[in-house]
Amino acid sequence: MTSVNEKHPVPSPIDDPTLGLGSAEPGGFPQVDSWTLPAAPEDDPYGDMVANLRSFLDHVAAAKPDNATVAELAGDLAAWRARLAPMSVSEREQVFAHRTDLPGRGQTMSPNFAIEGGDRDGVWGTVTYGRYYLGGNGAVHGGAIPLLFDEVLGRLANSAGRSPCRTAYLHTDFRAITPVGRQLSVRGWFVSEEGRKRVVRAELKDGDTLCAEAEGLFVALNPGQP
Numbered sequence: 001m002t003s004v005n006e007k008h009p010v011p012s013p014i015d016d017p018t019l020g021l022g023s024a025e026p027g028g029f030p031q032v033d034s035w036t037l038p039a040a041p042e043d044d045p046y047g048d049m050v051a052n053l054r055s056f057l058d059h060v061a062a063a064k065p066d067n068a069t070v071a072e073l074a075g076d077l078a079a080w081r082a083r084l085a086p087m088s089v090s091e092r093e094q095v096f097a098h099r100t101d102l103p104g105r106g107q108t109m110s111p112n113f114a115i116e117g118g119d120r121d122g123v124w125g126t127v128t129y130g131r132y133y134l135g136g137n138g139a140v141h142g143g144a145i146p147l148l149f150d151e152v153l154g155r156l157a158n159s160a161g162r163s164p165c166r167t168a169y170l171h172t173d174f175r176a177i178t179p180v181g182r183q184l185s186v187r188g189w190f191v192s193e194e195g196r197k198r199v200v201r202a203e204l205k206d207g208d209t210l211c212a213e214a215e216g217l218f219v220a221l222n223p224g225q226p
C-alpha cells in the first residue's frame, strides 16, 4: 500500500531542512524591553504580507475549491517557494517572528496576540482565532491555546530587560470551549521571580467566560545554554 507521504512527497529545493538556520546562539535573542512598541515604519510591506498570509490560511481552511483551482494554487505556491528558497538567511538575520513592532511579532505560527498594554509585571491584549485554528464544532484546537500562552508568557518572562529564559513547564486548563472568530481577551501576569525561576500565569476570556488559563515556569538560561 502506498503511504500518503509517498504519494505526496514534500518537495525540498535544498538538502538542508533547516534552510540555513545556522547554529544556536546563546543570548542572541532580541530582547523585549517594553510593551510600548515602536510604530512600524512607513512603506514597510512586511506587515501587510504577514496579515495576508494569516488571512490566506483562514481561507484555505474554509474553502472547498474545485480541482482546477487547487491545481492552480499548488503551482503558484511552488513558484513562490522557488523564488524564496535562495533568500534563506541565518536565524539572526531572519525577519519572520523578529518584528516586535508588528502585531503577532510578524509571524503566522502562533495566534495573533494584539498587545493593548503592559508593564514589568503583566501584559494584556486580544486575540481572534481564525478558521485556520479550528479544532471541531466551532472550537479552537486544543494545541493552539498553549501556543498562545507560551507566546504571551514567553514574551512577558523575557521582557523589561530580564535575561533570556525558556519555558520549563506550561500547564493549561481548558475551562470552556474557545470559539473561533470572536475577539477574546488575554491577560498574563507575574506570580513570582526567585533566582532563575519565573512563575507566570495567564487567562483567555470570551467576555466574562473563562475559556482557558495557564501557569508557566520560565527558567533563566545560564551562560552558554542554547
Ligand SMILES: CCCCCCCC/C=C\CCCCCCCC(=O)SCCNC(=O)CCNC(=O)[C@H](O)C(C)(C)COP(=O)(O)OP(=O)(O)OC[C@H]1O[C@@H](n2cnc3c(N)ncnc32)[C@H](O)[C@@H]1OP(=O)(O)O
Binding pocket: 029, 030, 031, 032, 150, 151, 152, 154, 155, 158, 164, 165, 166, 167, 168, 169, 196, 197, 217, 219, 220, 221, 222, 225, 226
Ligand atoms: C531564550 C528563549 C527565547 C527568548 C526570546 C526573547 C525575546 C522575546 C521575543 C519574543 C518572545 C517570543 C515568545 C516565545 C517564548 C517561547 C519560549 C519557549 O518556548 S522556549 C522552548 C521550550 N522550552 C525548552 O526548550 C526548554 C528545554 N529545557 C531546558 O532547556 C532546561 O530544562 C531548562 C533551561 C528549562 C532548565 O534546565 P537547567 O539545567 O538550566 O536548570 P535546572 O537546574 O534543571 O532547573 C532550574 C530550576 O528550575 C526547576 N525546574 C526546571 N524544570 C522544571 C519543571 N519542568 N518543573 C518544575 N521545576 C522545574 C528546577 O527544579 C530548578 O529549581 P531549583 O533551583 O532546584 O529550586
